Amino acid sequence: MAIPTETTAWVTGALDHDSALVARTCAGERAAFEQLFARYQNRIYRLALGLLGDAEEAQDATQDAFVRAYRQLRSFRGDSAFLTWLYRIGVNQCLTRLRKRRRQAEAMLDLGKDLPVTTDGVAERAVEVQRVREVVNQLSAAYRVVLVLRFWHELSLQEIADVTGATAPQIKMRLHRARKAFARRYLADTGSRA
Amino acid sequence: MNCAATQRRLWDEGPLPAEVLEHVAVCPACAARAARAAQVFGALHQAGPAEDPGNMLPAIQARLDRIGTPPSMFPLRALTAIAVTVMTLSLAWVSHAPKAAGAASMAAFGAMGGIPAGTLVASHRAGDLTGFDAAGPRGMLLAGDGLRAMAPRNVPAPAGTAAVATPVPTIPGMEPAAAVSVGAEGDDSVSEWETRGVNPMTGECTMTRVRTIRDAQGRVIKVEVAVIALP
Numbered sequence: 001m002a003i004p005t006e007t008t009a010w011v012t013g014a015l016d017h018d019s020a021l022v023a024r025t026c027a028g029e030r031a032a033f034e035q036l037f038a039r040y041q042n043r044i045y046r047l048a049l050g051l052l053g054d055a056e057e058a059q060d061a062t063q064d065a066f067v068r069a070y071r072q073l074r075s076f077r078g079d080s081a082f083l084t085w086l087y088r089i090g091v092n093q094c095l096t097r098l099r100k101r102r103r104q105a106e107a108m109l110d111l112g113k114d115l116p117v118t119t120d121g122v123a124e125r126a127v128e129v130q131r132v133r134e135v136v137n138q139l140s141a142a143y144r145v146v147l148v149l150r151f152w153h154e155l156s157l158q159e160i161a162d163v164t165g166a167t168a169p170q171i172k173m174r175l176h177r178a179r180k181a182f183a184r185r186y187l188a189d190t191g192s193r194a
Numbered sequence: 195m196n197c198a199a200t201q202r203r204l205w206d207e208g209p210l211p212a213e214v215l216e217h218v219a220v221c222p223a224c225a226a227r228a229a230r231a232a233q234v235f236g237a238l239h240q241a242g243p244a245e246d247p248g249n250m251l252p253a254i255q256a257r258l259d260r261i262g263t264p265p266s267m268f269p270l271r272a273l274t275a276i277a278v279t280v281m282t283l284s285l286a287w288v289s290h291a292p293k294a295a296g297a298a299s300m301a302a303f304g305a306m307g308g309i310p311a312g313t314l315v316a317s318h319r320a321g322d323l324t325g326f327d328a329a330g331p332r333g334m335l336l337a338g339d340g341l342r343a344m345a346p347r348n349v350p351a352p353a354g355t356a357a358v359a360t361p362v363p364t365i366p367g368m369e370p371a372a373a374v375s376v377g378a379e380g381d382d383s384v385s386e387w388e389t390r391g392v393n394p395m396t397g398e399c400t401m402t403r404v405r406t407i408r409d410a411q412g413r414v415i416k417v418e419v420a421v422i423a424l425p
Contacts, residue, residue: 028263030255037254045247059247067257073264132241150207151235152242157207172207180205183234 018082026074033073037066040083043153044090050148051094053137061097065090080162087155087163091145098141135186143178150175200224204231 024032044065048058069076069089076085136144145164149155157175161168195217203214204227210218218228 026264030258030263033258033264034251034255037251041250042246045250046243046245049243049245055245055247059250062247063250063254063257066254067261070258070264071261074266128237129241132237133243136238136241147238148242151239175207176205179207179235182238183205183231186234186237187230 019078022073022076022078022082025070033070036082040086041066043083044086047087047090047148047153048094050133050136050152051091051141051144052097053133057097061090061093065093068093084159084162087149087153087159088165091149091163095141095145131189132186135182135189138185139178139181142174143181146171146175147178147182197221197224201227204228 018036021032021036025036041062045058045062048061048065049055052058052061065086069086072089076082136147139147146160149160149163150157155163157168157171160166160175161171164171166174195213197217200214200217200221201224203210210228214228218225
């Protein structure tokens with residue numbers, strides 16, 4: 001019989017804990033949901049920031065995702081991990097905002113939206129990070145989702161499939177294409193700046 | 195492994211396989227590409243946002259206050275179940291209603307004046323051309339099971355559409371006005387009919403050609419429909 005590693009035990013414990021918090025929230029204990037929020041708000045915020053590229057909008061999307069999760073909490077049956085379910089809601093919130101943004105951009109012909117600026121004092125590093133994020137933000141929403149979930153949230157192919165509703169082979173192919181698309185744009189951008 | 199195969203594998207997920215590494219070790223050009231790819235994905239990997247959103251708890255608490263406890267999903271589930279049941283029953287009725295119902299419905303449709311000549315109505319599902327309907331100069335010609343024409347969805351058939359539907363119910367009054375015999379004299383087992391019109395949704399000018407084949411008893415056994423683009 002395999003002895004669970006410390007990590008496995010910790011993860012299993014966290015999942016059990018999530019389920020317990022969900023149950024307590026459904027029983028009317030608001031503080032339980034606030035614990036879930038405190039535990040996962042940074043992840044969902046970073047997901048939204050990666051997909052939307054705008055800090056304020058990412059905050060709004062994060063709040064909307066948690067409010068939606070709260071409203072639909074009773075529909076969470078525990079088929080997947082709570083975090084996977086939450087990621088799914090977060091991704092959908094961001095995709096909705098991206099679609100809305102595209103419609104507005106088309107209407108206003110405003111294609112030059114400012115991207116977030118991250119300056120931590122190390123100018124070159126910040127510029128590089130900024131450049132990578134700009135390139136990611138130029139990709140299609142489908143490519144952006146798989147790249148963000150894979151590279152920045154380190155989800156497995158199966159987890160990304162669970163979040164997006166696709167199959168693992170589909171995600172593998174989409175990720176392959178997304179990596180190529182990113183590299184092509186990134187290298188072109190590097191060449192044009194050199 | 196050659197350079198082309200190596201380049202393809204550079205974009206794959208996960209660590210590079212041994213055969214790729216062996217080639218990279220002996221090919222300076224691929225080594226440079228591999229280094230470049232590693233640099234690109236390294237940069238991507240490190241550019242993930244690490245910022246914190248700040249304290250959003252008060253904002254979320256205020257919004258949750260307005261909701262109260264998580265709402266029960268019962269009404270939504272019940273409404274969804276009812277909607278699915280109604281849709282299923284509707285589809286079942288449309289697909290399997292008796293011919294008499296179809297005939298009666300078509301009679302009512304005729305009383306409404308029918309579809310204007312030249313209008314194309316295709317009520318087939320994607321990938322399933324059974325049930326193609328084309329409106330002719332004197333009303334509507336039915337192909338396929340025909341019953342779907344009771345609820346035409348006004349989806350014009352694109353040029354290039356071709357349908358072969360068999361068998362079809364014989365519905366009185368549905369013989370096209372401009373039918374011409376293409377068989378030997380006195381042989382009406384095959385009739386061909388066509389109409390031209392402008393697709394109201396796409397502006398595309400098309401010709402619908404319908405070929406009806408009957409058995410010795412005069413029953414329609416096969417109808418071929420093709421929508422052809424006109425210059």
